[in-house]
Amino acid sequence: MRRDVFQAISDPTRREIIQLIAHQPLNLNAIAENFQMSRPAISQHMKVLIECGLVSVDKKGRERHCEARLEKLSEVAQWVEQYQQAWQKKHDRLDKVLEKVKQKTKK
Amino acid sequence: MSTQNKTKVIAEDGKQEMYITREFDAPRDIVFQAHADPDLLVQWLGPENRKMQIEKYDTHSGGAYRYFVCDNQDRPIAAFHGSLHEVTAPERIIQTFEFEGLPERGHVSLGITTFEALPGDRTKVTIHSIFRSTADRDATLRSGMEKGVNEGFQKLDAILASAAVARP
Numbered sequence: 464m465r466r467d468v469f470q471a472i473s474d475p476t477r478r479e480i481i482q483l484i485a486h487q488p489l490n491l492n493a494i495a496e497n498f499q500m501s502r503p504a505i506s507q508h509m510k511v512l513i514e515c516g517l518v519s520v521d522k523k524g525r526e527r528h529c530e531a532r533l534e535k536l537s538e539v540a541q542w543v544e545q546y547q548q549a550w551q552k553k554h555d556r557l558d559k560v561l562e563k564v565k566q567k568t569k570k
Numbered sequence: 571m572s573t574q575n576k577t578k579v580i581a582e583d584g585k586q587e588m589y590i591t592r593e594f595d596a597p598r599d600i601v602f603q604a605h606a607d608p609d610l611l612v613q614w615l616g617p618e619n620r621k622m623q624i625e626k627y628d629t630h631s632g633g634a635y636r637y638f639v640c641d642n643q644d645r646p647i648a649a650f651h652g653s654l655h656e657v658t659a660p661e662r663i664i665q666t667f668e669f670e671g672l673p674e675r676g677h678v679s680l681g682i683t684t685f686e687a688l689p690g691d692r693t694k695v696t697i698h699s700i701f702r703s704t705a706d707r708d709a710t711l712r713s714g715m716e717k718g719v720n721e722g723f724q725k726l727d728a729i730l731a732s733a734a735v736a737r738p
Contacts, residue, residue, distance in 0.1 A: 472583050473704040546711045547579040547590075549617065554577045554592045556614035560604050561596040568600070 468535050471515035476500070477508050481517060481531050488521065488530040581711055586704045588711070590697040593688065601693040602660035602685050612637075631656050635665070652678070661685050667699075669713075677706050 472478055476498065483489065483497055495505045509529060512518040517535050521528040575595065581588035594601050604610045608627035616622030620639050623646055627635040633654040638646035652666040661684065668678040679701045686694040701707040 470705070473708070475584065478584060542708075542711050543579050543581050546581075546713075547577055550579060550590055550592075551577040552618045553614055553616075554575070554594075557604055558575070558594065560610050560613045561594055561600055564600050564604065564610070565596055 466511070466514040466516075468515055468517065471512055471517045472536070474508065474511075476505075477512055480505075480508060480512060481533075481536075484518070484529055484531045485533060488528040490526050490528055494529060581707065584704055586702070586707050587698065587700045588707060590699070592695050594693045594695065595691075596693060597691045598685050598687040598693045599660045601695060605663060605683060605685075605695075606657065606659065629654060629657050629663075631658075633657070652681075655680075677702065677709075679706065679710070 472481070479498070480494060483494060491502075491506065491509065494509070495502050498505055509518065513520060515535070517532055519530050519532055521530060575593050577590065577592045579588060579590050604614070606629040608624045608629070611627065612622050612624050615637075616639050620641075621644050623638040623640055623644075625636040625638065627633075627637070629635075631654060634652070635654065636649065636651035639648045639650075641647045649670040650667065651670065652668055654663065654665045656662065656664040663681075663683045665681050665683075666678050667681050668675075679699050682698045682700075684696045684698075686696070688694055699707075699710075701710065
């Protein structure tokens with residue numbers, strides 16, 4: 464299964480987790496306390512976030528600190544930016560088409 | 571001709587829709603015509619440096635369209651089709667859109683294109699695209715930008731590798 468940023472952020476719980484740990488790293492228990500769902504369900508979301516590269520885990524003794532890798536999120540913006548550029552190019556061509564039609568209708 | 575007109579794509583994280591907006595220095599009926607007349611569409615709608623070939627494009631309510639994008643020897647390599655739900659000149663086109671190259675059928679999206687007359691014979695075009703899922707929308711955002719995507723995945727691979735090392 465392909466893991467990417469899009470998959471990581473497509474789920475509302477995962478987006479909340481990212482927000483929660485955006486400012487300070489938290490261990491799994493502290494994260495789970497913020498949600499109504501079961502620990503295994505939260506663990507599953509954490510696994511996806513880790514596999515997507517949006518969260519890194521730092522092991523300190525028995526504690527596992529989960530830290531958000533926010534720099535990954537900018538990739539979504541990057542893809543939107545590239546899609547936008549593709550449409551910009553289409554629309555620049557459309558500008559030329561419109562110019563031709565305008566010239567024709569003037570005649 | 572103005573070069574200040576910028577195309578904007580608004581795609582919020584986790585949503586299954588997006589908006590594409592653009593202003594044009596041309597009156598609304600001409601901008602509409604360029605979105606409805608196959609002879610004009612073929613000149614701009616395809617991807618850059620690729621010839622577009624229209625099989626049919628019946629731009630009226632209840633019509634249908636199908637077109638191809640060709641390789642550099644003008645051989646069709648990708649097909650797209652859809653239905654025209656509503657064509658109201660010169661203000662609105664509502665259509666479906668499906669890329670035929672996916673492993674399974676049914677990943678269709680709905681596109682509502684509105685043409686708004688602005689002062690000074692200018693026109694604002696808004697394309698509102700709605701997908702069946704966020705995954706479908708995101709796949710569309712990623713499409714046609716192989717270079718950027720590959721670079722993105724390379725970075726992702728590196729981070730995944732380091733995450734794997736960090737894990738117990």
